[in-house]
Amino acid sequence: MGKINCRKCHIDAIIPGMKLGKTILTEEGKVALAEGIVLTSRILDRLRTWNLTYLDIYDASVELENQHPVTYSQQNFFDKYSGTVDFIKYTFDTIRLLKTVPIDDIRHLVGKAIDPLIHSVGVINHLHMVQRQDDYTYHHSVNVAVIAGVLGKWLGLKENELLNICLTGLLHDVGKTQIPLSILNNPNRLTAAEMDVMRKHTTLGYRLIQNIPELPLSVKYGVLQHHERNNGTGYPLMLNGDQIHLFAKIVSIADIYDAMTSDRIYHQKSPPFEVVELMVKEMFGSLDPLICSVFLNNVRDYFLGNTVALDDGREAEVVYLGHFISCRPVVRTVDGDFIDLEKNKTLSIAKLVKA
Ligand SMILES: [Fe+2]
Structure with missing residues (x-):
């Protein structure tokens, strides 16, 4: 290193x-x-x-x-990713001013840049290694588009639907362009009143796209309902179960996974293993259990071979994941020790070092 x-x-x-x-x-x-x-x-x-x-x-x-050194495929991924974030930043800044969504440009971006990203080998690991600048919303929009597309692939969606689910991921927080910057960029914890304004981003986003005739209803519902929760605890309409569109369920899982594995103002990013463990706990409550289990069972395969830092300061490689979804895999430390974290509960994974 x-x-x-x-x-x-x-x-x-x-x-x-x-x-x-x-x-x-x-x-x-x-x-x-x-x-x-x-x-x-x-x-x-x-x-x-x-x-x-x-x-x-x-x-x-x-x-x-x-x-850490990078491979060609990582570097190519980072190149495409950086260009996509730059484009989204410019596009969202324009939407804030003009209040119109340049749908043809965004669709073009999905076909040309997002689609190749979701088909990249090692896509989830590459996302974990992206070095972000401060622009959380833009990175988050691109990440959710990619993760939603990958999950759509695991669920067997057809190519045309994959493009639409990526488009939904990219646009899911477009309503935040209509939230006052004083709230959006507020470094302090939001008050209850400010939180209410922030929550309006789902309906504001829907309003921005509802009259675009060439945009399928699935994308519009996905944007409107991405904060609805399976047990009826979400917003804006407190829908539950089958009332929530498939696209909104896929995007909400991608949204939660990316938010938890990313550094935000009030939250230091958690290692993916820990996030998976937390999502298992939500799987039979707020999230759709079937879609969530497909996500978790596939995403864990990417963790094999990752380098992690243990909380005693040692670096170790993940060598065996076990039969159950867990944040406590078997690891091999740099000094050659094999540790089953499921059995040795005195040690934990502190952070992901290299994916
Ligand atoms: Fe959102």
């Missing part, structure tokens, strides 16, 4: 002579380009043939943090 100060830089903005900040690996795990290497025009041309558009560049002014 390298430790180097670096920042992301578009390949066209890189000047020969700059140093690579993070090692790039081949898919087989061999070093293709080592961190610290001086980038020449020839190397940059070669990187372009690998379709890499953003690179980590050494920059002494950036605060030092732990860096």
Whole structure:
């Protein structure tokens, strides 16, 4: 693992002579380009043939943090992801001003950028490793679109429906563009009155899209109902069970998983193992048990091979998940110890280090 100060830089903005900040690996795990290497025009041309558009560049002014090498597929995923977040930021800022949704542009984005992301090998792990800037809502919208699309795939949705579920994920919080920035960006805990305003984002989002004739009803219901809960405790209409549209159920699971595995103002992100455990507890209450079990049974497969930090400070690899959905897998520490966390309850996973 390298430790180097670096920042992301578009390949066209890189000047020969700059140093690579993070090692790039081949898919087989061999070093293709080592961190610290001086980038020449020839190397940059070669990187372009690998379709890499953003690179980590050494920059002494950036605060030092732990860096892990990336593979081509991770780097390609991060490239597409960064471009998509930039587009959503621009689009949502425009919707805030104009109060109209440029549906053709957003649909184009779903087909061109989100669809390839949901079909990427290792998609869930790549999402866990994305380095976010502060723009939570934009990252969250893209993540929910990707996770909803992946869950749609696991549920056997057809390609056209997959595009629509990604579109629902991307638009689920579009109503937040109509919430005053003083509330949306409030660093303090919201008051009850402010929370009521915030909750209006579901109906405000629906209103923004309800008269777009080419948008299917499934997308409109998905946006309106994504905070409804299976046991009737959600909003805005306190619907329950079958009254809630399938798309809203899929998006709500993607929404909860991403929110809990992400850093937010009042919440430090939880390791995916812990989030899965918490979702199991919700599975027979607020969430649809069938859709949630499909999600949890598939998402856990991505955790095998992850590097985690234990709460005694040691790093370890997840080597066996056990038969049940649990946040206590068998791990192998860097010093070669195998620990079954299900049996050794004195140790826990403190955080995910590398997915
Ligand atoms: Fe929401």
